[in-house]
Amino acid sequence: MVGEPILVMLVEDNVDHAELVIRTLEEHRIANKVRHFLDGQSALDYLFRREEYAGQENNPRPHVILLDLRLPRVDGIDVLKAIKESDELKAIPVVILTTSEAEKDVARAYYNHANSYLVKPVGFEEFKKLMDDLGFYWLGWNTHPHGKG
Amino acid sequence: MGRILNLPDLGSEDLNIQARLYYRLSAGLIVLSLIFVILTPFLAPPLTQRALIIAGVVVPASLCVLWLVRRKKLRYAAVFFVSLLWLIVTLASVTAGGISAPVTLGYVIVILIGVLTFKKRPYFIVGICALAVVLMALAQMTGVVTQTVEYSPVARAIIYVFFFVVAGLLQSITAMNTQQLLVKSRENEARYRSLLENIPATIYINSLQPEAPTTYVSPQVEKILGYPRRAFTDDPLFWTKILHPDDAALVKQQSRRTSESLEPFSMEYRVIAKENRVVWLKDDALLVYDENGKPLYWLGVWTDITSLKQVEDEQADLVHGLTKRTIQLQTAADVARAATSILDINDLLPSVVELIRDHFEYYYVGMFLIDEAGEWAVLRAASGEMGRQMLEMGHRLKLEDSSMVGWCIKHKQARIALDVGEDAVRFVNPLLPLTRSEIALPLIAHGNVIGAMTIQSEKPAAFSRVDITALQAMADLVANALENARLFTERVGLNKELESQNEELERFTYTVSHDLRSPLVTIRGFLGYLRQDVSSGDMTRFDHDLNRIASAVDKMQTLLNELLELSRIGRIANPPEAIPFGELVREAVELLSGPLEAGKIRMEINGAFPMVLVDRLRVAEVLQNLISNAIKFMGDQPNPVIEIGAAGTDADGKPILYIRDNGVGIDPKYHDRIFGLFNRLDPSIEGTGIGLTLVKRIVEIHGGRIWLDSELGRGATFYFTLPIPEPKI
Numbered sequence: 001m002v003g004e005p006i007l008v009m010l011v012e013d014n015v016d017h018a019e020l021v022i023r024t025l026e027e028h029r030i031a032n033k034v035r036h037f038l039d040g041q042s043a044l045d046y047l048f049r050r051e052e053y054a055g056q057e058n059n060p061r062p063h064v065i066l067l068d069l070r071l072p073r074v075d076g077i078d079v080l081k082a083i084k085e086s087d088e089l090k091a092i093p094v095v096i097l098t099t100s101e102a103e104k105d106v107a108r109a110y111y112n113h114a115n116s117y118l119v120k121p122v123g124f125e126e127f128k129k130l131m132d133d134l135g136f137y138w139l140g141w142n143t144h145p146h147g148k149g
Numbered sequence: 150m151g152r153i154l155n156l157p158d159l160g161s162e163d164l165n166i167q168a169r170l171y172y173r174l175s176a177g178l179i180v181l182s183l184i185f186v187i188l189t190p191f192l193a194p195p196l197t198q199r200a201l202i203i204a205g206v207v208v209p210a211s212l213c214v215l216w217l218v219r220r221k222k223l224r225y226a227a228v229f230f231v232s233l234l235w236l237i238v239t240l241a242s243v244t245a246g247g248i249s250a251p252v253t254l255g256y257v258i259v260i261l262i263g264v265l266t267f268k269k270r271p272y273f274i275v276g277i278c279a280l281a282v283v284l285m286a287l288a289q290m291t292g293v294v295t296q297t298v299e300y301s302p303v304a305r306a307i308i309y310v311f312f313f314v315v316a317g318l319l320q321s322i323t324a325m326n327t328q329q330l331l332v333k334s335r336e337n338e339a340r341y342r343s344l345l346e347n348i349p350a351t352i353y354i355n356s357l358q359p360e361a362p363t364t365y366v367s368p369q370v371e372k373i374l375g376y377p378r379r380a381f382t383d384d385p386l387f388w389t390k391i392l393h394p395d396d397a398a399l400v401k402q403q404s405r406r407t408s409e410s411l412e413p414f415s416m417e418y419r420v421i422a423k424e425n426r427v428v429w430l431k432d433d434a435l436l437v438y439d440e441n442g443k444p445l446y447w448l449g450v451w452t453d454i455t456s457l458k459q460v461e462d463e464q465a466d467l468v469h470g471l472t473k474r475t476i477q478l479q480t481a482a483d484v485a486r487a488a489t490s491i492l493d494i495n496d497l498l499p500s501v502v503e504l505i506r507d508h509f510e511y512y513y514v515g516m517f518l519i520d521e522a523g524e525w526a527v528l529r530a531a532s533g534e535m536g537r538q539m540l541e542m543g544h545r546l547k548l549e550d551s552s553m554v555g556w557c558i559k560h561k562q563a564r565i566a567l568d569v570g571e572d573a574v575r576f577v578n579p580l581l582p583l584t585r586s587e588i589a590l591p592l593i594a595h596g597n598v599i600g601a602m603t604i605q606s607e608k609p610a611a612f613s614r615v616d617i618t619a620l621q622a623m624a625d626l627v628a629n630a631l632e633n634a635r636l637f638t639e640r641v642g643l644n645k646e647l648e649s650q651n652e653e654l655e656r657f658t659y660t661v662s663h664d665l666r667s668p669l670v671t672i673r674g675f676l677g678y679l680r681q682d683v684s685s686g687d688m689t690r691f692d693h694d695l696n697r698i699a700s701a702v703d704k705m706q707t708l709l710n711e712l713l714e715l716s717r718i719g720r721i722a723n724p725p726e727a728i729p730f731g732e733l734v735r736e737a738v739e740l741l742s743g744p745l746e747a748g749k750i751r752m753e754i755n756g757a758f759p760m761v762l763v764d765r766l767r768v769a770e771v772l773q774n775l776i777s778n779a780i781k782f783m784g785d786q787p788n789p790v791i792e793i794g795a796a797g798t799d800a801d802g803k804p805i806l807y808i809r810d811n812g813v814g815i816d817p818k819y820h821d822r823i824f825g826l827f828n829r830l831d832p833s834i835e836g837t838g839i840g841l842t843l844v845k846r847i848v849e850i851h852g853g854r855i856w857l858d859s860e861l862g863r864g865a866t867f868y869f870t871l872p873i874p875e876p877k878i
């Protein structure tokens with residue numbers, strides 16, 4: 001990971017939340033780059049290099065994916081399934097980042113091989129702390145399975 | 150002496166009379182010979198020798214005849230006797246000197262006796278006697294025989310008188326015998342006739358023509374058939390005219406056949422007696438021949454076997470009845486089994502219909518159930534190909550007296566038409582042309598009529614009282630089974646509804662926790678940055694973050710309002726009113742005239758709208774939501790159009806209404822999700838994701854359905870159905 005640009009994929013339909021996440025991650029200089037997608041469909045298109053991303057074989061694969069569950073067009077769980085069913089993509093850690101505390105959602109996420117499940121905290125300090133820890137853990141401590149995408 | 154005079158019985162009256170004749174004649178000859186022998190020496194002394202010779206021959210010969218008669222050798226006795234007489238006369242004539250002797254007259258006696266004896270061959274006797282006379286005359290002319298005896302006039306007279314007496318006696322015997330025979334035969338005829346006319350059967354005689362005309366019929370015919378006896382002989386073919394129409398052809402055919410083959414005729418058939426009584430006759434006829442084997446006539450016997458046939462029929466009926474009862478029990482058991490084991494109405498009715506039709510071999514069985522409005526009896530199951538066609542046609546009958554089924558449901562009573570031709574009530578069905586009798590039985594469960602069963606037969610009067618009882622019992626079974634099935638279905642439906650309500654509630658709490666949390670996260674997050682902005686003095690950022698907070702608060706406000714609205718739909722229902730749907734459309738379009746004009750959207754309102762029976766405010770919301778959606782998703786369409794119209798009715802008769810746009814459209818793969826709470830397809834377009842959920846709930850609460858037809862880039866059409874007011878009668 002030395003010298004390698006760290007790419008985070010953020011799939012989040014709520015632009016406010018996206019801004020909060022990106023701002024926090026940038027402030028702590030954890031990620032080199034955050035790519036934000038508003039819905040599940042466009043995220044999948046990027047990952048599978050199809051539709052508007054077709055032919056962009058050099059598109060870097062993200063080191064970690066932050067995924068909301070309730071998304072327009074393709075739901076978060078379906079995005080998770082698609083990633084974990086793909087031999088090329090399933091090694092990428094997927095962290096569910098959502099407002100839902102529902103047990104059903106937690107269970108469904110882990111059942112579909114989510115690597116982690118985090119609930120967005122309502123308090124500002126907690127939110128910042130979570131983002132810090134998340135960055136340190138997944139992008140600092142965690143050893144990634146691949147060099148480049 | 151008495152024993153000798155009593156003759157043995159020869160078996161026939163005729164023979165007995167003959168035997169008596171020979172007996173008497175032989176006895177008479179013996180007496181005469183003895184008188185002759187005693188008187189001759191005094192009256193004609195020269196003839197004494199001849200008298201002795203003649204008596205010597207006559208007495209033993211006569212004794213011999215007597216013996217033969219007693220031995221019943223009548224024929225030998227007759228031949229012997231006549232030959233004896235002939236011999237005596239011939240002998241007497243020859244010895245008396247030929248043809249001129251008065252004894253020659255004796256040939257007359259011989260002929261008389263000969264004729265009496267050999268009735269059929271008198272020529273032979275006459276011939277023999279004539280031959281003897283001729284030969285004697287020739288002998289006398291040639292002198293071979295000479296007259297030796299000169300009869301005194303007295304002797305001649307005695308001889309002549311003797312012959313007169315004998316001839317007279319013979320004639321009187323013959324006459325007496327004839328008289329006796331006549332009386333006897335009359336007695337016999339009377340006896341036979343009384344026998345014939347008193348046996349318990351009718352005797353008839355038909356002549357030999359092919360049509361077998363009647364020549365005689367015994368009087369019993371009047372007793373068994375009631376027609377006068379003369380009717381049969383006045384019209385010799387009368388017997389063929391009273392044959393039962395069902396049997397006539399066969400009887401005539403058989404009669405013609407036996408007339409040709411001359412075989413005995415034997416048959417059992419029906420005739421129509423007086424007063425249209427049906428009488429079963431056993432008819433046996435034989436051909437009667439004469440002695441030469443020539444057929445003379447048909448002699449027949451009619452026996453009345455009506456009561457025998459009745460017993461036979463009753464037995465057959467009994468066996469038939471028992472068989473039927475067994476089948477009914479079997480069917481009832483099968484129906485009961487089907488009724489308790491099949492819970493789905495759609496399976497139960499066809500099974501029962503087939504069971505009843507197969508077991509009883511009826512022409513047609515059908516089951517009707519009353520529709521929800523309680524106006525029609527709708528055919529739900531029917532047997533056979535005709536049944537299938539009627540089901541396809543959606544055959545139904547009004548619950549009025551104009552049909553058997555309608556009548557029976559309306560009056561809660563079985564209706565029976567034993568010959569439907571006579572029952573004006575019956576609905577004449579062109580698909581069931583063979584129906585001759587029909588019963589309609591009400592299906593009653595817990596005191597309520599829920600439908601009716603119709604059973605039809607090709608036979609007139611096909612249903613006995615017992616049949617009807619058995620069928621009604623089966624109808625009751627079916628009715629109860631149907632009610633059970635209905636309750637079962639209802640319970641399943643309730644369970645399903647409860648399940649879906651639970652699911653909805655779960656989804657609701659889930660989305661509320663998720664979606665209400667979301668603006669909170671935003672508010673708290675940006676509030677945190679707001680502090681940083683203040684401390685860093687970055688006012689641009691401060692404004693930006695504040696706006697974020699404000700819009701999140703607004704969003705939360707909207708969300709809460711809409712959630713409240715959604716939760717109220719199920720609970721608060723304004724009473725439905727009959728409103729012209731067009732009026733609702735107009736109101737909604739007016740309300741949205743601002744955004745419509747802003748988007749330069751043309752409204753097309755098509756055709757005649759029906760009256761609808763709805764909660765006015767709620768349906769107005771439906772229209773506003775759908776029109777707003779159409780406006781929102783118009784995209785960059787250069788010529789935007791929204792069309793509202795009606796597109797006929799669905800299977801339940803509810804009008805189908807639609808709102809069509811030519812906007813961006815929706816990919817079919819998202820069609821399932823768009824009605825779900827907080828499901829949004831395009832995050833860039835404002836909205837909470839409640840609108841279509843609300844629309845769907847309102848339509849469903851009205852008992853309607855909503856669906857859409859759309860493809861990406863090709864606009865979208867939302868269809869929905871609404872209830873209509875009951876037609877006023």
